[in-house]
Amino acid sequence: MQNKVVKINEACQTIQNGETVAIGGLTIHRKPMSFIHELIRSGKKELHLLTLGGSIDVDLLIAAGSIDRIDAAYVGLEILGFAPNFRKAVEGRVIEFNEHTEYSIMAGLEANLIEAEFIPSKLLIGTDILKSLNYKTFRSPITDDLLVAYPRICPDVAIIHVQRCDEYGNCQINGINAIDLLLAKSSRRVIVTTEKILPTEDFMSVPSSTNLPSTFVDTVVESPFGAHPTSCFPHYTYDLWHLLHYMESSKKGKTENYIKQHITDLDSFEGYLNLVKDDVKRVTVRES
Amino acid sequence: MKLRKFTSDEIMITCMSREIRNGDIAIQGLTTPMAIISYYLAKATHAPQTTIMQLAGNILTYTKAPPQISLLFNEFEAMRRSVHIGTQTEVYEVIFKRLESIVEFFRPAQIDMFGNTNNSLIGSDISKLRLPGGFGIADVAALYPRTFYYCPRHEKRVFVENVDHIGGLGLRTKSESHQRRDIHIISELGVFEIEHESRRMRLSSIHPGIKIEDIKENTSFEILTPEKTQQTSPPTELELQLIREKIDPLNIRRLEYLSGKTRENALLNILDKELSLTI
Numbered sequence: 001m002q003n004k005v006v007k008i009n010e011a012c013q014t015i016q017n018g019e020t021v022a023i024g025g026l027t028i029h030r031k032p033m034s035f036i037h038e039l040i041r042s043g044k045k046e047l048h049l050l051t052l053g054g055s056i057d058v059d060l061l062i063a064a065g066s067i068d069r070i071d072a073a074y075v076g077l078e079i080l081g082f083a084p085n086f087r088k089a090v091e092g093r094v095i096e097f098n099e100h101t102e103y104s105i106m107a108g109l110e111a112n113l114i115e116a117e118f119i120p121s122k123l124l125i126g127t128d129i130l131k132s133l134n135y136k137t138f139r140s141p142i143t144d145d146l147l148v149a150y151p152r153i154c155p156d157v158a159i160i161h162v163q164r165c166d167e168y169g170n171c172q173i174n175g176i177n178a179i180d181l182l183l184a185k186s187s188r189r190v191i192v193t194t195e196k197i198l199p200t201e202d203f204m205s206v207p208s209s210t211n212l213p214s215t216f217v218d219t220v221v222e223s224p225f226g227a228h229p230t231s232c233f234p235h236y237t238y239d240l241w242h243l244l245h246y247m248e249s250s251k252k253g254k255t256e257n258y259i260k261q262h263i264t265d266l267d268s269f270e271g272y273l274n275l276v277k278d279d280v281k282r283v284t285v286r287e288s
Numbered sequence: 289m290k291l292r293k294f295t296s297d298e299i300m301i302t303c304m305s306r307e308i309r310n311g312d313i314a315i316q317g318l319t320t321p322m323a324i325i326s327y328y329l330a331k332a333t334h335a336p337q338t339t340i341m342q343l344a345g346n347i348l349t350y351t352k353a354p355p356q357i358s359l360l361f362n363e364f365e366a367m368r369r370s371v372h373i374g375t376q377t378e379v380y381e382v383i384f385k386r387l388e389s390i391v392e393f394f395r396p397a398q399i400d401m402f403g404n405t406n407n408s409l410i411g412s413d414i415s416k417l418r419l420p421g422g423f424g425i426a427d428v429a430a431l432y433p434r435t436f437y438y439c440p441r442h443e444k445r446v447f448v449e450n451v452d453h454i455g456g457l458g459l460r461t462k463s464e465s466h467q468r469r470d471i472h473i474i475s476e477l478g479v480f481e482i483e484h485e486s487r488r489m490r491l492s493s494i495h496p497g498i499k500i501e502d503i504k505e506n507t508s509f510e511i512l513t514p515e516k517t518q519q520t521s522p523p524t525e526l527e528l529q530l531i532r533e534k535i536d537p538l539n540i541r542r543l544e545y546l547s548g549k550t551r552e553n554a555l556l557n558i559l560d561k562e563l564s565l566t567i
Contacts, residue, residue, distance in 0.1 A: 026343075026344060027318060029363060052376065053318070053423065072421065073422075073423050074318065074420050074421040074422075074423040075420055075421060076419075076421070078318055078319045079319045079359065079543060079555070080555075082419075082420065083420065086418070087418045090418040091417065091418050097418075099408055100421075101422065101423070101424055101425075101426045101427045102376060102380070102423060102427055103380065103424065103427040106376065106377055106380065110377075123427050123430075123431070124427065125430075126454070126457050127430075127454050127455060127456075127457055128453045128454040129408065129422070129453075129454075129455055132408075132453075174367075174373075175343075175347075175363050175367055175373070176343045176344070176347065176363060176373075177346055177374065177375045177376070178344070178346065178375070179375065179376045180375075181375055182375070182376075182377060231363055233363050233364060233367055234364065237360055237361050237363070237364060240559055241556075241559065244552065244555075244556075282563065285364070
């Protein structure tokens with residue numbers, strides 16, 4: 001096992017314009033926000049984004065002009081409503097949106113994992129979602145039933161925020177898991193951002209809690225509060241106030257100001273945390 | 289008998305809860321407070337053996353007494369009661385294995401007379417309104433022997449003749465196996481199902497105080513009605529008490545009816561209350 005710890009800007013430099021970037025977490029839960037900020041700060045372009053359910057992560061990257069295609073089963077801010085820049089960009093055809101379902105993403109990643117061209121399934125036959133995805137159907141060589149060929153999805157790099165890991169990338173993901181393990185297994189490279197880096201001995205006492213092992217991880221970045229304003233159980237819950245503020249400024253067409261003030265005018269995510277320290281404090285849960 | 293007043297969210301939650309059979313597995317998707325309240329209500333009343341999977345099904349929870357739902361600490365509350373944390377892949381494995389027992393309440397942006405639903409986009413090819421997306425609805429709607437939809441707003445723009453984009457598959461399909469499914473719809477006005485023979489939406493029961501005309505005026509297509517209309521049984525004292533005092537005293541359920549500034553203010557109000565309770 002080798003030490004994989006680098007600084008966030010070093011990890012970000014490994015991402016090339018035009019690559020397919022898979023984002024972990026789900027909607028407003030455990031999104032790698034510090035890395036999203038870094039992608040924007042470093043001016044990445046033409047990225048293809050893949051995520052099961054996106055929210056402010058996707059919306060910010062769209063507003064910053066960092067991506068030209070997004071594959072997701074959902075992009076919205078849960079109980080708060082629409083993701084404003086996502087909606088505008090898709091309606092105005094500024095970016096390409098492939099609307100998936102949970103299964104179409106999971107099947108595509110599974111196919112990649114076992115190095116198959118596709119995975120066959122009957123799911124989604126008859127729906128317009130399948131038509132829009134433009135997936136091919138064929139007759140089963142065994143039963144002659146109609147099947148969908150779910151083609152492999154091959155992310156170049158997965159970005160996953162975790163609660164804790166060691167310097168080798170042995171990770172304990174807590175709370176909602178979504179498809180992060182599948183993303184890590186099926187992506188070419190895996191960058192983990194983590195609330196804390198802990199000694200490996202801490203993981204040896206509870207090995208069954210290591211649900212993302214170092215064997216799938218390439219890079220580790222320490223990033224406390226790195227998921228804010230999304231949640232990171234048990235440290236902090238999602239910051240619905242901040243998300244509302246973000247939506248409010250975006251509705252007025254001022255996302256550019258938000259990005260300037262919270263990301264590009266600052267040197268680092270620490271600067272952002274300092275700027276919104278009252279917000280962060282409000283959603284931080286005291287450890288008992 | 290004393291007639292106690294109830295709101296449309298309360299009768300809807302009661303109807304949703306009554307669809308759950310003892311021993312069912314109830315899954316909560318995204319942003320559906322009314323669904324999770326109905327699961328807890330069923331567990332606290334007629335279906336104590338209900339298994340509940342929260343946060344897109346990832347977190348398998350266990351509870352004896354009905355817990356209070358939270359807006360701000362939804363994940364934290366679920367984790368407090370968790371016995372197992374799964375992955376999304378595992379959620380689908382449970383679904384495939386236990387199809388007969390799964391209950392999942394979906395909220396469609398549009399539903400048509402055949403039971404097709406849409407959470408993708410509204411409008412024609414030229415001008416489209418992009419919605420967040422249906423997440424897993426289209427995957428599983430056609431698989432479940434019983435598919436459940438709830439519509440807090442029974443309006444013409446929700447109950448449409450034909451959905452603009454088919455996500456959840458209704459009964460107007462060539463596949464024989466798809467036609468044997470039961471599709472139940474619970475709205476603020478009544479309970480409906482898709483009739484197997486005609487494959488059309490039919491009124492099952494009408495909520496107290498609602499007239500057939502109210503349904504007709506707010507639906508874009510003709511809903512089949514039985515000769516003698518049945519009335520929905522109102523919530524019992526116990527059901528109302530559980531919803532109001534135990535499960536949702538902060539009235540989070542009401543957010544599903546509100547929009548715009550009213551909704552934002554209600555939301556901030558709930559958040560402030562939750563914060564003052566925890567600190």
